[in-house]
Structure formats: C-alpha cells, structure tokens
Amino acid sequence: MNEDPTAQTAAPAWFHTPGRPFEVATFWFWHRLPTGEEIHTQLADMKAKGIGMVMIQARPALERTLYLSPPYLEACRAACAQARRLGLGITLYDEYGWMSGHGGGRTVEGGEHLRERHLFWATGAAEASELMVSGIRAPFFDFMGQMGRDWLYEGGVARWGDWRSILVIAHPASVTTPDDIRPLDGAVIEETGPDSCRIRLAPGVSIPEGWRVTAFVSARCLTSRLVNYLLPETAQRFAEAVYGPLLAAAGGQADSVFFDHPYAGFYLWNEHHGPLGNSLLSDGTSADPADARALLSLTCDVGPESARLRAGYLRRYGQRMHEAFFGTLSRWAREHHIGLTGHELLTHVGSWNLQGDLRGFDPRSMPGIDYFGIDAYRTETTVDAADYAPQLAARFGDSVARAHGRTRCTIEQYATGREVGLPALAGQWGLTPARFRAQSIRHLLFGARRILLHAVNVTDGFDDDPRPLANPRFDFPPAFNFEPWWEDCHLIFRELARLSAFLEEGEPVRPVALFYPLQTLYAEGPDHACGAHFGRWAQALARAGIGYDIVDEATLAPALGHETRYATLILPAVTLFGTDETAEIIAAFARRGGHVVLSQTAADARVSEGILPDLTASEPVTRLVDPSVKTITAWVGQLERPVPDVRFADGGTTWCTALHCGDEWRLAVFNDMAQARDLSIAFAAETLEGDIWCPRTGERRALPASAFDGRHFRGTLAPEGILCLSIRAAAPPVAAPREMTTKPAHATEPLASLTLSEGWTLEADGRPPVPIAVDGGWEGQGFDTFAGTGIYRCTVRLPRMAMARWQIRLPAVHESAELWIDGAWVGTHIAGEACFPLPAVSGADCLIELRVRNTAANRYYAGSAFGARPSPSGLTQPPRLEALSSSD
Known part of the structure; x- marks a missing residue:
C-alpha cells in the first residue's frame, strides 16, 4: 500500500474524510487502572490512528473489587472527558469481563434470589420411589481455568441449594398419547451435598407397573455471580448498579451501552439425559400440570408431536427471557436517552455453520438463537467474529438489522489461538496487518459498517508469567497497540472507513433469501443438519459473489411479497415452521414464479411433505437430498447471475x-x-x-x-x-x-533488474547497525526475540538509462515496510505487492532505507508455554531494483 500524503482528491468529503460511524472502534482493556498520563497518551494515540469510538472494558486481571469502585469511576470520568475533547465516541461496556448482567457480582449483592437458578431432571423406575440429581458441573467454563472459576463463583466453587420441586411426571417408557402422562403431587426434596439432591416420591402413589417417573427440580447456585435472566428485577438492578454509575462517570454523554454474551452456566449432571443438551434457567415456581407433556418432551420422545411441543416450549422460554432481560434494559436505556447495543453468544462465530464453532453446550438454553428477536431490542446491531477466516457474522448482523428497519452492523473481531494451534486465550500475537486488513474488508463487503477491535490494552503484561487471563498478554491477544505494525494502522483504518462510507448508501443486490430455520433449531437441537446446510449455502453464495439476505419466519411475508426482490428462497434442512401460514406464504411465492430450494437429509425428506404439502410436487421447487458442499457449490454456480x-x-x-x-x-x-x-x-x-x-x-x-x-x-x-x-x-x-x-505494474517486463543482495545493515533492538543477510529474516540472525521496527540500509547507484524509471520490489517482507530514499519518505507497504516507484535519482548514489515491522509474536511468546520456532521477520528475499519504460 503506497500513500502520497500530498495527493489531492476530487472525491466528496463524505468519502475522503468519513465520519465517526464508519471509523474503526476499539475495546480499551483495563487490566489495571491507567494513570492520568496513560489516559491522555493512549487516547491521543487512538485518535491519531483513526479510531472513532472507544469502549472501556475491565478485564479479569483487574482486581474485582476495584470494578466500579470510586478510583475506577474516577479513571472512567477522566477517560470519558478526554475522549470527548478529542472527538472520540464513547460506548459504555456493561460488564466486568463478560457475561453481561453480573456486574462483577454487584447485581446479586443483597439480592440472593437473583443468582442463577437452573432446571434439572432425572428419570427412574417408578418402583424405586426416589431419584437423584448429582454431580452438577459446567464444562464450558473449563478453558478459563481456576481464575475463571474465581471470577464466576465466590470462593471459586459452585455450590447449590434452595432446591424446589417443579413437576414430577409418571409415564410409560414409550409415550404415545397425552393420556400416557400423569403429573404427580407430594414429592419431597432432600439436599444431599453441595451439588446434589434426592427426590422422594409421595408414599402410596399409584403408578402402573413398568412405568417410569421423571422429576423436574430447580436449584439456585448459592455462590454464583451469574444471574437469572428470567427475572425482570435482575436487569433493573443490573442497570442501576452498573449502567447508572458508568453513565454518570461519562457525564451523562455516551452513544450507547453494550451487552456482551449474556448467559448463565451451561450445566450438566450425572443423571442428565434427553434431547436438551444442558440445564435451563428456572424462576423456581412450580410448573402448570397442563405443560407436563411439553416439559417432558425436553427429556424424551412423547409421540408424533414431540418436535412441535419441544419447539413451542423453548420458543416461549426464550421470548420470556428476552423480554425480561433485554426488554428491561432497552426501557432503561430509552429513559436515559442512550442507545442499546451488544451481542449474544453466537454459535456460528468464526464459521459459516449455524452451530459450527462454539460447541459443548445447547444454545437453546441461553439468551440467544433467536437473533432476530433479540435485535428488536437494540438500537444498533453488533455481532461477534472469531479469528481471521471468512465467516457468516457480518451478513447475519446486516440481515437482522434490516429486518428491524436499520442497516449494517458493528462487528467485534477477536482472535483465539485455536486458529494457529495455540490455546484459545494465547490468541494471535502473530497476526499480520495484511490478514487483519483482508478480514476487515470482507466484513465490510458482507454488511458491517465498522470494525470493533479486540483490543487496545493499557498494559502489555509481564514476562515469565504464563497464566492466561492473569497476564494481560495472554488475554485473547493481540493488543493492537503493542503490535509493531500499530504504527501503520492509520493507513488501514482510514482505508476501511472510506470503504465503509462508500458502501453506506443504496439498496443491496441480493436476489436470494436464505431462511433462518429457528423452529427447526428449537425442535432438533445443535446437532441437526440444518446448521451445516445453512452454512454451506451461505458460504457458496458469498464465494460466488451472489448477494443474499437471511430471513426469518416473522419477516417472511413482507420478504416474499409481491414487490419482493428475491428470485430464490432456500430452506436448509427445515423440518418445522412456527405457524401454518408460513407454508402458504412460501407456496404463494412459488406460484408467482419464485424458486424454492429444499436441502434435506434423506431422513428429513419425508418431513417436507408434511410442512409444505402443496410444494413437494410443484415445478418451481428443487429438492437436494443429502447435499454435500460440492453439490451445493455446483448448484449455486448454475443460478441465474444477478446484474451487475x-x-x-x-x-x-x-x-x-x-x-x-x-x-x-x-x-x-x-x-x-x-x-x-x-x-x-x-x-x-x-x-x-x-x-x-x-x-x-x-x-x-x-x-x-x-x-x-x-x-x-x-x-x-x-x-x-x-x-x-x-x-x-x-x-x-x-x-x-x-x-x-x-x-498491474508487475505485468510489465522490466528493461533491467538488479538484485540487491549485498551491502545491507540492520539497526534493531537498540543495537548499533550490523551487517545482515537479506535472504533470511532477522529472527535467524541474532534477533530471534525482537519485535519492532528493524531499519535496513544499503547504498546503491542507479545506472543511467534513457527513457526509464526505477522501482524497488520486495519479493518477501514480514510484515510492513516503509521506503525512504536519502532521508525522504517514499511510501508504505502493508498488503499485496511490495513495490515502490522511486524518485528521479538515476546516476547518483542513493541511500535506501527500509523500515520493516514484524509482529509481536517473537517478543511475547518467547520463553512461554506458547513459544515455538520464531516467526519470519524482516526481509526473507533480497530486494530488486527494476527499470521500467517511462511510457508504461
């Protein structure tokens, strides 16, 4: 990337100098309280780099009792005041670390009933007269280690109590009719340990021989700082305890508040069984016996209506949770004249597959899955993106925003170590500016308005401390401001802002509607084929350059109406709709000439005959049974191309x-x-x-x-x-x-080419210049742990050549490079071809200076448990001087 700072532009101001909504935003991680000097210096640095919005986030390394303390709020007050002076936007991050709602334990202080309470179940033979729930655990949290457990639980251990009977049901081993289900009264619960209870059936209860009993019980985690999202009081207290002080510290002036990953623990227990993968939240009240069949469908098959009953129960559970938590927060935000944004736990993060990346829990139990439903409470859509491969997140965010009359989204981009073979929290200090730029551009093309960095840090942590989370350098790095190539980020950020502004206006060309199979997900769970099918379609369409929107059932009628822009509707392994009207909407679309595509497993193919009886034999319908990635990609390749x-x-x-x-x-x-x-x-x-x-x-x-x-x-x-x-x-x-x-310029054959392999020196790591080979990086020449700017110098004489101009090419450089000739800046390279046109210095000696910046990996992974062979740094192939015809 070459940049001429004197270049003039004929472009309008909205493109040349985009406004704050298009500029890169960042989390500002506070692993400790910053000093006043750090606040002023780091915020000024962010502003100079082209960042438009900052969001303070307290991290687990910060002593929990400091969070929202007077010193913390005073630091926030100073930071917000300085941000306003610099013209930076302010969004209030609502949590100590994450998960949204607990406020570092402040929400549940003095409100024990607000701690997370969960629904558990056990099944046994009726004649046994008692059942057990035991060994409650949350494997999903294991990656955070003991520090994470200390963060989540008082004393670092989950202890359960306040057990309550929710419903006890007698039923045969194979349920076929509603008459097979009999609610029972009189069960007694006895706590038997910190994670267990015994359920005793009432004596003398008459149950047919051979039947079974399933008991549903709830318990509150007595030590958990996580909260119960089913209670509106939880959200109200959270808003008052966390949002209120932060908004006051911001002087009452902020763009919005940001929620992050609201969920309670995903608990398993020894007696767990059935199609629901883990516990649900509970408010502790007894269930209505009329709901016995639907409740039992969470644990076993209850006849032909099992899927519909299970989906209906989980849909109502989700809607209640969303209204209690997000509804309360959105009302609080409106009352305080502030926006509400943030994101839930996206199971497709880092992937195209709806259930592809985050595993080990059942997302139906959390405030998530119904992404369209949650977005209705927001004023701005934000989504999460993991690692640096192309993925679904931005397109999903844009689609849910458009469903609610908005457009585009903010996308939080973070890195795990899993993508590069390291533990998740070790992150990617080896992230290159080219990879970051490429991923950000793809996000903007897919529907993002701005990129949210994860993150800028107050501190880079400590040497000789391998503890994830405790050491800031192993808290999902990179911290961008400690990457050597942070010095070049103003070029990347400015380019991204202009690209975003260019894409702001207009109606997207998206002739395909990809159906979000929410009811199927509710009914069938995270392992059903619909998630994989959805991902294959989403990826194939994106790679083919064919625009598509994701549509849900609630917005299907207007999406497929008479004025629709969609020519094709794709139903990925759909087995269930929420209403009968949905099938008629789709049939009417097909009758008007719309093309409907059903991708199905062989097992689900017969289901479509029940949910779309008028379409299964209809001409406009394509049925792909057991479609592979190859089949779907080929089918997309035969779609009628949009114009342009x-x-x-x-x-x-x-x-x-x-x-x-x-x-x-x-x-x-x-x-x-x-x-x-x-x-x-x-x-x-x-x-x-x-x-x-x-x-x-x-x-x-x-x-x-x-x-x-x-x-x-x-x-x-x-x-x-x-x-x-x-x-x-x-x-x-x-x-x-x-x-x-x-x-491009490289396609023109040079008149002459000189390889500059000799005479180079390197100045780096505070040492005097030393001779250096340019056919191998500096990491193998005595600078194995150096991360920063290495300055290569070489004096050369350019031969005189009539009607020629010279350029310098860097065949292999890691990672960014600035070219200076005789002390004058020529250009900066970040991605793509490293090729610089040279000023007119032919026939004279000139000093070539290359200021090359690597990644921080060799500095921060050296000597740690995550260390490996040093990453390539600097020049790994000799530069070349090329003479081109001046007429080219």
Missing part, C-alpha cells in the same frame, strides 16, 4: 457487494489472493460511464471509455486489491475511445 454480474476470469472466489444507488451502481470487489486476477463486470446498459474510488488515497477519478467493452467493465485487480466503482448508463460515445492499460 461480477466475476473473476479464473472462476474462483468473488468477494464483492453491489448496491443500486439512485441512477448508478456502486460496486466493491476484493481480491484476497496472492496473485493478480482478471475481472469482468456485466451490466444491462449498452453504454456505460463511471468513476473509480480509491479508499487508500481518498481519490475519485473518472474511468476512461476504454475501461468498458459494451456492457462490460474489464480490468485486472492486484493481489490484496480492493476496487470501488460507481457505474451508470451513458450516452453513446461520439469519439474513438482512448486506450487504457488495466494490467
């Missing part, structure tokens, strides 16, 4: 977005590959004109007529290149078109 039709000549992945904006199209296309690729975009108009917008420089330039071939725009997109175009119909040309070279 964006394609790379190699037929590979096409990350793009197209918007209809007034009388023009806006298009953005990204080549995230390491080689240049030929691109073609087809339009409907016979003659075209347009502009090319450069997010890197903020310039807009008119496209010459030679860029168009009839209805097509043709060009070549450089490696890691982003192309932004606005195209509109034009009057037929009256003169012959000018020639336009669309090939």
Whole structure:
C-alpha cells in the first residue's frame, strides 16, 4: 500500500474524510487502572490512528473489587472527558469481563434470589420411589481455568441449594398419547451435598407397573455471580448498579451501552439425559400440570408431536427471557436517552455453520438463537467474529438489522489461538496487518459498517508469567497497540472507513433469501443438519459473489411479497415452521414464479411433505437430498447471475457487494489472493460511464471509455486489491475511445533488474547497525526475540538509462515496510505487492532505507508455554531494483 500524503482528491468529503460511524472502534482493556498520563497518551494515540469510538472494558486481571469502585469511576470520568475533547465516541461496556448482567457480582449483592437458578431432571423406575440429581458441573467454563472459576463463583466453587420441586411426571417408557402422562403431587426434596439432591416420591402413589417417573427440580447456585435472566428485577438492578454509575462517570454523554454474551452456566449432571443438551434457567415456581407433556418432551420422545411441543416450549422460554432481560434494559436505556447495543453468544462465530464453532453446550438454553428477536431490542446491531477466516457474522448482523428497519452492523473481531494451534486465550500475537486488513474488508463487503477491535490494552503484561487471563498478554491477544505494525494502522483504518462510507448508501443486490430455520433449531437441537446446510449455502453464495439476505419466519411475508426482490428462497434442512401460514406464504411465492430450494437429509425428506404439502410436487421447487458442499457449490454456480454480474476470469472466489444507488451502481470487489486476477463486470446498459474510488488515497477519478467493452467493465485487480466503482448508463460515445492499460505494474517486463543482495545493515533492538543477510529474516540472525521496527540500509547507484524509471520490489517482507530514499519518505507497504516507484535519482548514489515491522509474536511468546520456532521477520528475499519504460 503506497500513500502520497500530498495527493489531492476530487472525491466528496463524505468519502475522503468519513465520519465517526464508519471509523474503526476499539475495546480499551483495563487490566489495571491507567494513570492520568496513560489516559491522555493512549487516547491521543487512538485518535491519531483513526479510531472513532472507544469502549472501556475491565478485564479479569483487574482486581474485582476495584470494578466500579470510586478510583475506577474516577479513571472512567477522566477517560470519558478526554475522549470527548478529542472527538472520540464513547460506548459504555456493561460488564466486568463478560457475561453481561453480573456486574462483577454487584447485581446479586443483597439480592440472593437473583443468582442463577437452573432446571434439572432425572428419570427412574417408578418402583424405586426416589431419584437423584448429582454431580452438577459446567464444562464450558473449563478453558478459563481456576481464575475463571474465581471470577464466576465466590470462593471459586459452585455450590447449590434452595432446591424446589417443579413437576414430577409418571409415564410409560414409550409415550404415545397425552393420556400416557400423569403429573404427580407430594414429592419431597432432600439436599444431599453441595451439588446434589434426592427426590422422594409421595408414599402410596399409584403408578402402573413398568412405568417410569421423571422429576423436574430447580436449584439456585448459592455462590454464583451469574444471574437469572428470567427475572425482570435482575436487569433493573443490573442497570442501576452498573449502567447508572458508568453513565454518570461519562457525564451523562455516551452513544450507547453494550451487552456482551449474556448467559448463565451451561450445566450438566450425572443423571442428565434427553434431547436438551444442558440445564435451563428456572424462576423456581412450580410448573402448570397442563405443560407436563411439553416439559417432558425436553427429556424424551412423547409421540408424533414431540418436535412441535419441544419447539413451542423453548420458543416461549426464550421470548420470556428476552423480554425480561433485554426488554428491561432497552426501557432503561430509552429513559436515559442512550442507545442499546451488544451481542449474544453466537454459535456460528468464526464459521459459516449455524452451530459450527462454539460447541459443548445447547444454545437453546441461553439468551440467544433467536437473533432476530433479540435485535428488536437494540438500537444498533453488533455481532461477534472469531479469528481471521471468512465467516457468516457480518451478513447475519446486516440481515437482522434490516429486518428491524436499520442497516449494517458493528462487528467485534477477536482472535483465539485455536486458529494457529495455540490455546484459545494465547490468541494471535502473530497476526499480520495484511490478514487483519483482508478480514476487515470482507466484513465490510458482507454488511458491517465498522470494525470493533479486540483490543487496545493499557498494559502489555509481564514476562515469565504464563497464566492466561492473569497476564494481560495472554488475554485473547493481540493488543493492537503493542503490535509493531500499530504504527501503520492509520493507513488501514482510514482505508476501511472510506470503504465503509462508500458502501453506506443504496439498496443491496441480493436476489436470494436464505431462511433462518429457528423452529427447526428449537425442535432438533445443535446437532441437526440444518446448521451445516445453512452454512454451506451461505458460504457458496458469498464465494460466488451472489448477494443474499437471511430471513426469518416473522419477516417472511413482507420478504416474499409481491414487490419482493428475491428470485430464490432456500430452506436448509427445515423440518418445522412456527405457524401454518408460513407454508402458504412460501407456496404463494412459488406460484408467482419464485424458486424454492429444499436441502434435506434423506431422513428429513419425508418431513417436507408434511410442512409444505402443496410444494413437494410443484415445478418451481428443487429438492437436494443429502447435499454435500460440492453439490451445493455446483448448484449455486448454475443460478441465474444477478446484474451487475461480477466475476473473476479464473472462476474462483468473488468477494464483492453491489448496491443500486439512485441512477448508478456502486460496486466493491476484493481480491484476497496472492496473485493478480482478471475481472469482468456485466451490466444491462449498452453504454456505460463511471468513476473509480480509491479508499487508500481518498481519490475519485473518472474511468476512461476504454475501461468498458459494451456492457462490460474489464480490468485486472492486484493481489490484496480492493476496487470501488460507481457505474451508470451513458450516452453513446461520439469519439474513438482512448486506450487504457488495466494490467498491474508487475505485468510489465522490466528493461533491467538488479538484485540487491549485498551491502545491507540492520539497526534493531537498540543495537548499533550490523551487517545482515537479506535472504533470511532477522529472527535467524541474532534477533530471534525482537519485535519492532528493524531499519535496513544499503547504498546503491542507479545506472543511467534513457527513457526509464526505477522501482524497488520486495519479493518477501514480514510484515510492513516503509521506503525512504536519502532521508525522504517514499511510501508504505502493508498488503499485496511490495513495490515502490522511486524518485528521479538515476546516476547518483542513493541511500535506501527500509523500515520493516514484524509482529509481536517473537517478543511475547518467547520463553512461554506458547513459544515455538520464531516467526519470519524482516526481509526473507533480497530486494530488486527494476527499470521500467517511462511510457508504461
């Protein structure tokens, strides 16, 4: 990425200098309280880098009793005041670490009944007369270790009590009719330990021989700081104990409050069984005997209506939880004239599969799964993204926002070590600026408005301390401000903000509706095929460059109405709808010419005959039984292409977005590959004109007529290149078109090439310059633990060549590089080709200086349990001087 700071722009101000909504935001991790100097210095640094919003987040390394203490709130007050002076936005992060609602234990102080309470069950033979619930545990929390348990539980141990009987049911081993279910009275519960109880049936109860008994009981975790989301009082107290003091510290001025991963523990126990993967929350009241069949469906098959009963029960449970928690918080926010944003625990984080990345719990038990329902309470949509592979998150966030009359979303991007073979909390100090930039661009193309960094840190922690979470450097790194390439982030952040602003206006071209199978998820659980099918469709459509929206059942009628923009509806392994009207809405869409696609497992194929009886034999319906990734990808490849039709000549992945904006199209296309690729975009108009917008420089330039071939725009997109175009119909040309070279510079054969393999020195790590080989990184030449800016220097004489210009190429550089010639800055490289045009210095000696920045991995992983072979750093192949014809 080369940047000329003197370049002028003809672009409007909204593009050249985008506003705060488009700028990168960041968490600011406080592992300890910052000093006044740190507050001023770090906030000024964030502002200088192009960050537009900051969100303070207390982390587990901060002593819990400091959270919301007078010193903490005073530091918040000073930080918010300084942020306002700098013009930074402020969002109030609502939690000590996460999970939203507990306030570091403040919510439940003096309110013991607000601690998490859970529903457990056990089944046994009726003649045994007693049942047990024992060995309650939460394996999901194991990755946080003892420090995490100390954070969640008083004394670091979960202890259970206040046991209550919810409902006891007698039933045969195989339930077939409602008459097979008999609620029983008179059960007595005896606490037998810190994680167990005994349920004794009332003496003399008559139960048919061979029947079984299932007992549902609830208990409160007496030591948990996690809360009961079913109680509106929980959210009210949380808002008053946490939101209130933070808002006061911000001087009453903040954009919004942010909730993060609200959920209680996902508990298992020795007697657990049935299709529900873990405990549910409970308010402790007895269940209505009329709900016995639905309740029992959580633990076993209760006949042909099992799936519908289970889905209905879990839907009502979720709606009640959402209204109690999010409804209360949204009302509090409105009363205090502040927005509400944040995100739940997204099971698809880091993946395309709806249930793909986060496993080990049943998401039906938490405030989640109904992402459309939760988003109705927010004023701004935020979603979570894990690691740096393409994934679903931004498209899902944009879709739920549009369902509620908003557009686009904020996307929190964090890193785990799992992607690179390390423990989750060890993160990725080896993250490169090119990978971060590429992931951020994909998010923006998929529907994000801004990127939320995870995170900027007050401190980089300590040497010789391997404890995850306790040592700030092993708390989901990287901390971006301690990466050497943080110095180059202003270039990346500015480019991302301009790209986002370019994509703000217009109606997206998305001819496909991908159905969110919520009722199927409720009924069938996280292991059902619908999650994988959904992910295959989402990924195949995105890679093919075909726009799609995710639609839920509640918004299906307007989505598929007479004015719909959708040509195709995809139903991924759907086995159940919430209402009978849904099938008629889909049938009416098909009768109007819409194409309906059902992807199914062989076992579920017969189910579609029941939920869509009018469509199973209908012409517009395609049925894919047991579709593989290959089958779905091939089917997507045969879809009618939207207009504009964006394609790379190699037929590979096409990350793009197209918007209809007034009388023009806006298009953005990204080549995230390491080689240049030929691109073609087809339009409907016979003659075209347009502009090319450069997010890197903020310039807009008119496209010459030679860029168009009839209805097509043709060009070549450089490696890691982003192309932004606005195209509109034009009057037929009256003169012959000018020639336009669309090939990148590297495609031109140089007149001469010089390999600069000798005479280099390196200045790094506070040492004087030393001779250095440029065919191997500095990590293998005595600088194995150095992370920072290494300065390579070499003096060369450029031969005189008539009608030639020189450039310097870096075939392999890790990771970013600045070129200086005779003390003057020439340009900066971050991603794609490292190639710099040189000023006119031919025929004279010139000092080449390359300031190369690596990642922080070699510094922070050295000597730790996460250490490995040092990462490549600096130059690993010799630079080349190339002479090009001045006419090129």
